[in-house]
Amino acid sequence: MDFEISDKMKAVLEMMNEFLEKEVIPLEPEYLNRSFVGMLPELEEKRRIVKQMELWAPQHPKEYGGMSLDIIEFGLVSEVLGRSPLGHFVFGAQAPDAGNIEILHLHGTEEQKKTYLKPLVAGEIRSCFSMTEVELAGSNPVLLATTAVKDGDDYVINGHKWYTSSADGAAFAIVMAVSNPEASPYLRASMIIVPTDTPGFNLVRNIPVMGHQGSGWASHGEILYQNCRVPQKNLLGPEGAGFVIAQERLGPGRIHHCMRWIGICNRAFALMCSRALNREIAPGKTLATRQIIQAWIAECAAEIQAARLMVLHAAWKMHHLGQKEAREEISLIKFYTAGVMQKVVDRAIQVHGGLGMSDDTVLAFFFRHERASRIYDGVDEVHKVTVARRILREYEGKKVR
Numbered sequence: 001m002d003f004e005i006s007d008k009m010k011a012v013l014e015m016m017n018e019f020l021e022k023e024v025i026p027l028e029p030e031y032l033n034r035s036f037v038g039m040l041p042e043l044e045e046k047r048r049i050v051k052q053m054e055l056w057a058p059q060h061p062k063e064y065g066g067m068s069l070d071i072i073e074f075g076l077v078s079e080v081l082g083r084s085p086l087g088h089f090v091f092g093a094q095a096p097d098a099g100n101i102e103i104l105h106l107h108g109t110e111e112q113k114k115t116y117l118k119p120l121v122a123g124e125i126r127s128c129f130s131m132t133e134v135e136l137a138g139s140n141p142v143l144l145a146t147t148a149v150k151d152g153d154d155y156v157i158n159g160h161k162w163y164t165s166s167a168d169g170a171a172f173a174i175v176m177a178v179s180n181p182e183a184s185p186y187l188r189a190s191m192i193i194v195p196t197d198t199p200g201f202n203l204v205r206n207i208p209v210m211g212h213q214g215s216g217w218a219s220h221g222e223i224l225y226q227n228c229r230v231p232q233k234n235l236l237g238p239e240g241a242g243f244v245i246a247q248e249r250l251g252p253g254r255i256h257h258c259m260r261w262i263g264i265c266n267r268a269f270a271l272m273c274s275r276a277l278n279r280e281i282a283p284g285k286t287l288a289t290r291q292i293i294q295a296w297i298a299e300c301a302a303e304i305q306a307a308r309l310m311v312l313h314a315a316w317k318m319h320h321l322g323q324k325e326a327r328e329e330i331s332l333i334k335f336y337t338a339g340v341m342q343k344v345v346d347r348a349i350q351v352h353g354g355l356g357m358s359d360d361t362v363l364a365f366f367f368r369h370e371r372a373s374r375i376y377d378g379v380d381e382v383h384k385v386t387v388a389r390r391i392l393r394e395y396e397g398k399k400v401r
């Protein structure tokens with residue numbers, strides 16, 4: 001594997017990093033203490049400058065105003081932007097829009113691309129992805145109760161979803177609903193585009209998560225679909241292909257998330273080292289002189305490096321051999337990187353003592369909000385079981401000495 005980064009990418013990463021340091025990180029204290037929606041005017045101004053600098057929507061197609069970076073290049077970008085909770089949003093690379101853009105690009109009709117994809121990449125509208133249900137285990141995706149029943153030229157959708165991230169203020173949702181109840185489990189559901197101003201699309205609340213209600217893009221919605229009627233032309237991809245498309249959406253999404261988490265690790269690690277060097281715990285002695293802190297620093301450095309190389313390797317495999325061939329690596333990086341991030345942020349908080357618990361640094365925000373990384377996009381346990389089964393199959397019937 002070649003670890004060399006092209007000169008073009010080096011320049012891109014440098015520019016992004018500089019912008020993040022000078023223009024985005026200074027906004028964080030306000031973000032940590034105020035609502036996301038309250039900050040939108042400032043954020044939109046930053047987005048305008050990013051567009052002018054031609055650094056907008058790095059992983060999305062050039063024809064729609066993006067930079068057309070490949071999965072490895074965008075992984076490196078995601079690492080830089082991940083250092084701030086606002087990074088991806090300011091550069092037009094945020095979830096869940098990023099995943100929705102990918103599937104609209106792959107499966108959207110010309111009309112869907114014009115109505116939804118184009119303004120979404122341009123950052124003029126936002127979207128959400130509505131799959132997980134209140135009453136059924138999300139870790140088993142085939143358990144879906146939401147229905148989409150054909151009536152004339154329409155689908156009529158009924159169901160109760162939650163954790164539809166960023167639903168508040170979104171222009172449309174991509175909804176997973178059972179359209180073909182008689183089909184086999186993986187062919188029963190379809191993806192349907194539902195504009196959020198459709199009667200019967202009811203945002204019940206933004207779910208308080210770890211003490212935060214959230215607003216706008218930074219929120220997680222509970223939604224009741226009550227006789228929500230949309231034209232059948234809003235079907236995204238073939239009928240019954242919901243799970244196949246969801247899988248396509250998740251592969252690259254996991255690389256993006258994992259590299260974002262490496263960015264969080266890098267930020268927490270830098271804060272930890274700096275605090276250790278500057279916090280005097282006895283006359284003339286800083287925390288950095290203590291072996292236990294030195295051991296944490298060495299262990300974190302090794303684990304971050306291991307996770308980073310694993311993710312880049314998975315991205316490389318996906319880029320060169322395809323998503324299917326990289327399935328095992330993707331499951332491994334998903335739970336491993338989330339675990340490393342959790343440990344690194346936790347240790348950084350420990351080194352900061354009381355300061356780490358406060359919102360005077362970004363660490364407590366990371367600790368609260370990124371705990372979810374072990375739950376969304378596949379819970380840890382399912383990834384582990386899936387990988388283990390695949391590995392065990394390789395040994396079946398083999399004599400090992």
Ligand SMILES: Cc1cc2nc3c(=O)[nH]c(=O)nc-3n(C[C@H](O)[C@H](O)[C@H](O)COP(=O)(O)OP(=O)(O)OC[C@H]3O[C@@H](n4cnc5c(N)ncnc54)[C@H](O)[C@@H]3O)c2cc1C
Pocket residue numbers: 096129130131132136137138139140162163164165166209220372375376377378379381382385
């Ligand atoms: C912050 C956040 C954002 C999210 N964003 C979205 C979104 O935008 N759109 C969307 O549709 N969903 C979203 N989700 C939902 C997420 O995908 C689900 O929470 C996830 O799939 C788990 O489903 P569940 O919550 O129903 O947990 P359950 O399925 O009830 O699982 C609970 C626990 O059981 C254990 N478990 C489950 N299965 C197994 C198994 N096979 N073996 C061993 N243990 C197991 C795990 O420890 C798991 O955490 C989000 C969730 C969070 C927290």
